[in-house]
Amino acid sequence: MTAKKSGASPDKRxxxxEVFKAEALRLASExxxxxxxxxxxxxxxxxxxRWQQA
Structure with missing residues (x-):
């Protein structure tokens, strides 16, 4: 018998x-x-x- 996980599926990313990424990179640099x-x-x-390396 296998247990069923609750919550979001791990397959969904x-x-x-781009606006969020730019803001995140700005915040990280500050x-x-x-x-x-x-x-x-x-x-x-x-x-x-990874975003910083790209």
């Missing part, structure tokens, strides 16, 4: 528009840490790091 900026925005730090 959130999509962020912040002391990318991790703190990501936490403030409610996104994972790894995602913000």
């Amino acid at each position: 959130r999509k962020y528009d 912040s002391r840490s990318t991790q703190a900026a990501a936490q403030q925005l409610g996104i994972r730090p790894k995602l913000l790091y």
